[in-house]
Amino acid sequence: MTCSLCAYVTAMAFLMKSMLSNQVKNLGLGGGGEESKEESTPSDPAAAAGMTREEYEEYQKQMVEEKMERDAAFAQKKAERACLRVHLREKYRLPKSELDENQIQMAGDDVGLPEDLQKMVAEDQVEEEDKDSILGQLQNIQNMDMDAIKEKAQATFTEIKQAAEQKCSVM
Secondary structure: OHHHHHHHHHHHHHHHHHHHHHHHHHHOOOOHHHHHHHHHOOOOHHHHOOOOHHHHHHHHHHHHHHHHHHHHHHHHHHHHHHHHHHHHHHHOOOOOOHHHHHHHHHHOOOOOOOHHHHHHHHHHHHHHHHHHOHHHHHHHHHHOOHHHHHHHHHHHHHHHHHHHHHHOOOO
């Protein structure tokens, strides 16, 4: 690990030096002395980084593998988020999104909700089932304001009675 870190730091230092010297040359500020140093620098990136060719190839291979792992993890997270959005759209009966479905397909079939979200969804389902059950309905009845319901029922009854009296002359 330390060797690859040293190689990385060396490679970055070389890149920074070459970028800065090129900028100074472009400005025309004292680039004459550095031109001879630039010409003597080897064109091989491994030698410029202070590594052997095999070390440099191994370093490049390791960097590519790490990037692929990061990209795969990122794609998995994107697919999990898309799965969550699909689940919420189904729950609240919202229109589907093709973008989310495509992200899930690109990640593969092993995409699901993260564990924390699965627990939250399970809790929501239990709450909804409780509300839909008879006991849940009875609890809702206890929370209702009975006086307001009686007043509304009486007002509705009197409105219907008045409408009937207007339409029927017998009453």
